[in-house]
Amino acid sequence: MAEGSNKTYKVPIGPVHVGLKEPITAWLDVDGERIKGATIRPGAIHRGIEFMARDRNPIQIIYLAERICGICSFAHIIAFVRAVEDAARIEVPARAQYIRTIVLELERIHSHILWAGVACYTFGYDSAFNLGMILREKVMDVLEALTGNRVNYGTGTVGGVRRDITPAVGKAIREMMTFYKNEFGVFYDVVTDDPIAKARMRNVGVLSKEDAVTHCALGPTARGSGLRVDLRWSSPYEAYCDMDIKPLVPQDYTGEVYGDVFDRFLVRVLEVYQSLEIIENAMAGLPSGDLMWEPKLPKLLNYLKQADGTGWGAIEGPRGDDSHILRLTGGQDNITWWKVRAPTYANAVSWPIMFKDN
Structure with missing residues (x-):
């Protein structure tokens, strides 16, 4: 037609x-x-995770939370346990906060590179996709060395973390960072300097700054439209409280904002550099101390059973603001209720605008 x-x-x-x-x-x-x-x-694979949580205690729900999303499983864990810690008034040891931050940034790197690589594959740039997957594999190797898993790390817990950064893991992280400093620029240049790649992303899927505000866009989607939104900057948590982090937006690097696929690509690849800097600072300032607020599980469960309150946990996941809110009722083993707002559902509201006239 x-x-x-x-x-x-x-x-x-x-x-x-x-x-x-x-x-x-x-x-x-x-x-x-x-x-x-x-x-x-949406909803084709609705699994009723919030409903299943009604018959579980906060520690058991951790395993549900990290299965909400395979790419950003640790982001969901930390958002959930921070909500529990808020409701139960639990203080997380400083070393655990730094380890959480390091794993969150490692996860952000592999998520951003996966997005960028798949974007290249979608418009036919297979060479860039392969370069991206080689880079991502290095991060996955480090996550496996640190947590024992490549997906669903099982590292975060209420009041701290389960895995420490040993000298061997620290060495692996530093080697990965050296590799990225030498090789990531090649991936960046191969895509951003290629006129065909740029033409296939520029003025495609445009989301203006005004539409991003109206439709409550989050994360790289919002920043790609020029909005300075980042919970690590506006509401710092974990080790981000000790760091100077600024939202990365296209106008600071290109002098203009299109709000298109190329701008969202640019934001993500620039945030990889930012994540490397955050990891480097966290490794340099990694404090000594405990990994958990209460290492004995029976005592922790008993404390959580007595806790009474509503808690909210929000972090800047790879795709944006990942929010969990829940209620603990004193005398009950299980949580009263739990609600999750993943960033993709918030960003999906703006997809029809991006699709239109393409």
Whole structure:
């Protein structure tokens, strides 16, 4: 059908589609090859995690929380345990806070590189995709050395962390950082200096600053539209309280904001450099001390059973503000209720705007 015929068709994409990395449905209103509108329908793999949590204590829920998202599992763990710690008035040891920060930034690096690599693969730049996967593998190796797992690390817990940074792990982290300082610039230049790659991202999927504000965009999506939003900066937590972190936005580097795929790509690759700096500072300032507020599980569970209050935990995950809120009732083993707002659900509201006229 020729464009401009004033007749549109609804085309479903998903929930199972070769071009999708997650099972979500997008109904596109198309005129020829031009998208005129879109309706997003999530929930294809709704698992009822919040409902399942009603029969579990806070320690058991950790394993549910980290399975909300495989790419940012540690972000969900920390958001959840911070909510529990807020409700139960638990102070986390300084060393545990620094280790949490290091793992969060390692996770951010591998998430951003995965996004950037898949973006390159989507528009046909397989060489850049392969470079990205080589870089990401180095981070995955470090996460495996530190936590024992490449996905769902099982490292965070209420009141601290389960794994320490040993001399061997510290050496692996420093070697990874040296590798990135030498090699990541190649990936950055290969994509940003390529006119074809830039042409395939520039003015595609535009989300203006005004639309980003109106639709409450979060994370790199919001920063790619020029909004200075980052919980590590506005509401610092863990070791971020001891660091000077600024939101990275395109106008600070290119002098202008398009709010397109290229700007969101730029934000993510620049944040990899920022994460490396944060890890380096955290390693240099890593304090000694305990890893847990209460290492004995029976005592911790008994304390949590007596706790009474509402807690909120929000962190800057790889995709944006990851928020968990819950209620503990004194005398009960299990939590009363638990609500999760993952950043992707917030950002999905703005997807129809990005799709339109592409």
